[in-house]
Amino acid sequence: MSSWKNANKTRARSHRERSQLESRAHLGALEKKKDYKVRALDYQKKQNTLKVLQRRALDKNPDEFYFNMVKTEKKDGVHQLRESTEPEHTEEQLKLMCTQDERYVNMKRSSELKKIEKLKASLHMIDSNSTVQNKHTIFVDGKRQAKKFDAAKYFNTHPALVGRKHNRPTLEALQRGDFANLDDPEIASGAAKRAKKYEELKKRIERERQLSIVAQKMERKKHLMKDKDVKRELVTEETKDAPSQYMWQFKRKR
Numbered sequence: 001m002s003s004w005k006n007a008n009k010t011r012a013r014s015h016r017e018r019s020q021l022e023s024r025a026h027l028g029a030l031e032k033k034k035d036y037k038v039r040a041l042d043y044q045k046k047q048n049t050l051k052v053l054q055r056r057a058l059d060k061n062p063d064e065f066y067f068n069m070v071k072t073e074k075k076d077g078v079h080q081l082r083e084s085t086e087p088e089h090t091e092e093q094l095k096l097m098c099t100q101d102e103r104y105v106n107m108k109r110s111s112e113l114k115k116i117e118k119l120k121a122s123l124h125m126i127d128s129n130s131t132v133q134n135k136h137t138i139f140v141d142g143k144r145q146a147k148k149f150d151a152a153k154y155f156n157t158h159p160a161l162v163g164r165k166h167n168r169p170t171l172e173a174l175q176r177g178d179f180a181n182l183d184d185p186e187i188a189s190g191a192a193k194r195a196k197k198y199e200e201l202k203k204r205i206e207r208e209r210q211l212s213i214v215a216q217k218m219e220r221k222k223h224l225m226k227d228k229d230v231k232r233e234l235v236t237e238e239t240k241d242a243p244s245q246y247m248w249q250f251k252r253k254r
Contacts, residue, residue, distance in 0.1 A: 095225060102218045109211040112204055119201045123194065217243040 020030035031039075072079045220243040224232075231249040238244035 091225070095222070098218060098222050098225065102215060102222065105211055105215045105218060109208055109215060112208040112211060116201065116204050116208060119197060119204065123197055123201070213241060213243070220244060220246075 017032060018030070020027070024030075071082055073082045074080075217238065224246075227248070230251060233247045235245040235247050236242075
């Protein structure tokens with residue numbers, strides 16, 4: 001039966017929607033049902049929106065107060081923010097806020113410096129500019145043993161006593177990833193932890209540098225607020241890595 005129905009559909013007449021009459025062709029294409037449906041839904045949506053707004057306007061209390069009424073005024077039928085004549089903060093308040101912000105930044109910077117020093121101590125980082133020279137004292141029984149002792153031969157057999165001051169890897173070796181005996185799991189895990197600590201140290205040094213720049217900029221703004229009457233000339237603009245530079249007029253102290 002299904003094959004008979006399908007065959008019957010092929011012979012059925014296709015009913016197509018009529019087009020616009022030739023006498024009404026000047027009015028444009030004839031509106032179909034799908035076009036009418038879209039237009040009707042849009043019209044109903046707009047009518048419902050108007051009803052909701054009208055109900056809100058009728059239910060609104062004319063004596064109701066909004067805090068935004070104090071800050072706005074009507075110009076040409078449009079509400080706009082009113083221009084405030086009084087400043088929000090006094091000069092003393094602004095100076096106090098700048099001082100507190102500067103203290104907070106300096107506090108965070110000192111905290112970062114302490115953490116940096118703690119990391120350096122845990123990593124046994126020795127300052128390369130240190131003038132203290134390591135010494136290795138050899139004790140002998142007498143002059144005869146001292147003559148037999150060959151210092152060059154001794155240090156050739158003990159290379160750990162010469163060269164670097166410690167057996168920690170250099171920063172260049174860490175950047176290259178050059179570690180000794182990485183096949184040993186214990187040494188490999190220690191090297192990974194050490195590299196992670198060096199990465200943390202690098203980030204903390206960069207953070208401390210950024211905090212130092214912010215502190216310098218805040219101090220410069222505080223000086224500009226303090227000496228408003230003194231003439232000054234801008235030398236360099238403020239950048240992301242340095243505060244602005246000014247040349248102040250010389251003022252003789254009494």
